[in-house]
Amino acid sequence: MDLGQAFLDLLAPGPLVLLLVGTLLGIVVGALPGLTGGALLALSLPFTYRMTSVDGVILMTSMYVGGISGGLITATLMRIPGEPSAVVTTLDGFPMARGGRPGRALGLGISASLIGGALSWLVLVLLSPSMARLALVFGPFENFALVLMALVLIATLSQGSVIKGLLAGLFGMLVSYPGIDETSGQRRLNFGFDEMAGGFSTLAIILGAFAISQVFADAMHARQRFESLDPSLRGIFLSPRDYLRQSWNILRSSAIGVIIGILPGVGASISSIVAYSTARNMSKTPEKFGTGFDDGIVAAETANNANTGGALIPMITLGIPGSPSASILLAALLMHNIQPGPTLFTNAPQVVGALMATHLVAHVAMFAIMIAGCVLIARLMYIPRAYVLPIVIVLCAIGALAENGRMFDLWTMIAFGAVGFLLELCAVPLGPFVIGLLLAPLAEIQLRAGLMATDGSLWPILQRPVACSLLAVSAAMFAWPLWRDWRRSADARARLGTQTTGRPS
Amino acid sequence: MTSDRTARRDATFAIAMIAAGALTIWGVRNQPRAPFDPVGAAAIPFWTAIAVIALASILLARIILGHATRGGAVSLFTSADAIDDGYTVEPRYSLAAALCTAAFAAALPFAGFRLASIGFMLVLGWLLSDRTPRAVAIVVAVAILGGAGLDAGFRALMIDLP
Numbered sequence: 257m258d259l260g261q262a263f264l265d266l267l268a269p270g271p272l273v274l275l276l277v278g279t280l281l282g283i284v285v286g287a288l289p290g291l292t293g294g295a296l297l298a299l300s301l302p303f304t305y306r307m308t309s310v311d312g313v314i315l316m317t318s319m320y321v322g323g324i325s326g327g328l329i330t331a332t333l334m335r336i337p338g339e340p341s342a343v344v345t346t347l348d349g350f351p352m353a354r355g356g357r358p359g360r361a362l363g364l365g366i367s368a369s370l371i372g373g374a375l376s377w378l379v380l381v382l383l384s385p386s387m388a389r390l391a392l393v394f395g396p397f398e399n400f401a402l403v404l405m406a407l408v409l410i411a412t413l414s415q416g417s418v419i420k421g422l423l424a425g426l427f428g429m430l431v432s433y434p435g436i437d438e439t440s441g442q443r444r445l446n447f448g449f450d451e452m453a454g455g456f457s458t459l460a461i462i463l464g465a466f467a468i469s470q471v472f473a474d475a476m477h478a479r480q481r482f483e484s485l486d487p488s489l490r491g492i493f494l495s496p497r498d499y500l501r502q503s504w505n506i507l508r509s510s511a512i513g514v515i516i517g518i519l520p521g522v523g524a525s526i527s528s529i530v531a532y533s534t535a536r537n538m539s540k541t542p543e544k545f546g547t548g549f550d551d552g553i554v555a556a557e558t559a560n561n562a563n564t565g566g567a568l569i570p571m572i573t574l575g576i577p578g579s580p581s582a583s584i585l586l587a588a589l590l591m592h593n594i595q596p597g598p599t600l601f602t603n604a605p606q607v608v609g610a611l612m613a614t615h616l617v618a619h620v621a622m623f624a625i626m627i628a629g630c631v632l633i634a635r636l637m638y639i640p641r642a643y644v645l646p647i648v649i650v651l652c653a654i655g656a657l658a659e660n661g662r663m664f665d666l667w668t669m670i671a672f673g674a675v676g677f678l679l680e681l682c683a684v685p686l687g688p689f690v691i692g693l694l695l696a697p698l699a700e701i702q703l704r705a706g707l708m709a710t711d712g713s714l715w716p717i718l719q720r721p722v723a724c725s726l727l728a729v730s731a732a733m734f735a736w737p738l739w740r741d742w743r744r745s746a747d748a749r750a751r752l753g754t755q756t757t758g759r760p761s
Numbered sequence: 762m763t764s765d766r767t768a769r770r771d772a773t774f775a776i777a778m779i780a781a782g783a784l785t786i787w788g789v790r791n792q793p794r795a796p797f798d799p800v801g802a803a804a805i806p807f808w809t810a811i812a813v814i815a816l817a818s819i820l821l822a823r824i825i826l827g828h829a830t831r832g833g834a835v836s837l838f839t840s841a842d843a844i845d846d847g848y849t850v851e852p853r854y855s856l857a858a859a860l861c862t863a864a865f866a867a868a869l870p871f872a873g874f875r876l877a878s879i880g881f882m883l884v885l886g887w888l889l890s891d892r893t894p895r896a897v898a899i900v901v902a903v904a905i906l907g908g909a910g911l912d913a914g915f916r917a918l919m920i921d922l923p
């Protein structure tokens with residue numbers, strides 16, 4: 257992979273236009289409450305069909321970067337986070353903007369996003385090749401154990417109930433099974449319907465779960481009106497002293513963002529929450545957090561952009577997405593018949609180069625676009641949803657029909673839109689569902705390949721150190737939150753017993 | 762403490778998961794095994810379904826026994842509680858959007874993409890708008906220009922639409 261050549265290729269007119277359009281669209285959609293960067297990525301999936309894989313990667317990576325960044329505009333100016341990952345930014349961004357310094361609040365957020373993204377790019381470039389080389393020695397059992405560990409991690413780290421997270425991941429796996437079994441070539445789980453012979457379209461499911469469910473949820477806010485915003489941008493450019501004062505906060509939050517990004521399925525929202533909490537806990541003036549404090553904005557925005565580089569590392573080296581949005585990037589590569597994983601660096605080095613170059617250049621483009629146009633972008637909020645949402649649904653319908661021209665895919669999309677909406681209503685995370693859907697075929701193929709080589713015996717999996725270690729980590733990751741919850745409830749019961757009886761129970 | 766509403770939602774989710782697991786087991790019950798394959802095409806779906814049923818049963822048992830289940834997973838949706846104070850969400854519009862989308866899909870084979878999408882954007886746009894003359898005029902313009910424009914644009918890109 258020649259990264260220098262990838263940068264040069266990216267600066268040609270065609271790819272550069274794609275990058276700028278992708279970044280701008282990502283920022284606009286990221287800024288609008290309701291539609292998220294993930295929904296935009298899902299929506300754009302079918303339109304990358306007619307592109308080369310490199311062009312598709314450029315467009316989608318720039319949308320990914322723009323989508324994560326755009327949320328801070330409306331979070332800061334209106335206390336309305338365009339992206340879930342920008343929720344924490346509202347805590348200090350909005351008080352600072354309301355206190356008469358909207359320019360400084362935006363400047364801090366935009367600069368922190370750029371630096372966080374750039375630092376995570378550095379880790380992406382330095383860590384990915386060695387991680388891919390390490391993964392090359394993995395056999396089927398190691399790969400299976402890795403996918404299993406990813407699923408357990410996704411469920412346990414995506415916050416909320418561990419059981420519900422695991423169930424969401426397993427439900428995604430169940431949905432992936434109907435169709436032709438790749439190992440034996442047999443039809444499976446088609447329930448006698450010819451339309452089901454090929455299974456559900458992954459694209460239709462992703463469009464439904466990410467975009468249609470989001471539109472259904474957003475329709476609840478169709479009549480919402482927003483306060484007018486303060487357009488003053490004085491102080492948007494930070495001084496060298498500002499950067500110097502925030503340097504430790506930026507480094508720490510970037511490290512948090514990258515590490516959480518590398519963990520499978522854990523998105524930018526958790527990075528910003530953890531970075532913000534850490535910054536507050538380590539601050540000499542924690543009472544200033546939540547009142548319009550520089551450190552709060554910088555921690556949240558550095559971490560959520562640093563998450564993007566981290567999330568791409570396991571995706572390109574192991575084929576395991578580090579965040580829900582990265583899982584859609586993974587789906588895009590699979591649709592172009594490119595299997596992410598350790599062999600990607602030798603089979604499609606131009607794709608890896610384009611992805612890495614785009615990740616950095618899109619951050620620079622994001623910085624320029626947001627500094628120049630953030631107030632204009634924020635004004636798009638005033639477009640009533642009644643005009644936007646029907647168009648989004650029609651675009652999704654075109655996307656579902658574009659793959660195979662089957663009405664069945666359109667109905668699949670609508671059905672999974674409803675499923676996604678209901679899962680969110682039940683506080684079941686959608687990230688594990690989509691990642692289970694994408695990883696299940698890989699896990700099954702690897703396990704069955706391994707079992708064919710051992711005549712159906714699972715014993716060798718325990719004799720291979722890497723596979724066995726990964727299984728042990730999975731078991732520990734699964735057991736730890738359950739044990740912690742059990743301890744908490746036992747302590748609570750003990751305290752209750754002490755209060756009611758007056759003596760320890 | 763788990764509220765009644767959360768418990769009801771979790772119970773519904775658990776029952777739906779048990780049903781999905783049971784459907785999968787029923788679906789693979791007669792799956793033949795290829796001679797060269799020691800595992801068979803049914804095994805992995807079967808064991809996944811068993812895991813789903815087991816976990817969903819644990820969730821259901823916890824609810825019945827009155828144990829709290831943790832909610833508050835970080836949503837991919839923009840958080841409703843981050844919206845303006847005092848603003849009331851209106852779930853009926855979500856239902857309207859879902860029904861209109863289903864009607865749009867049902868009408869596509871008969872009406873064709875252009876007509877169906879114009880009609881869909883008109884109806885849903887009107888339902889979601891505040892229905893002032895100005896808003897309705899914009900909805901009509903967006904529906905006609907959007908429907909016809911998207912149809913023409915995607916046909917030009919050789920995407921096969923009904």
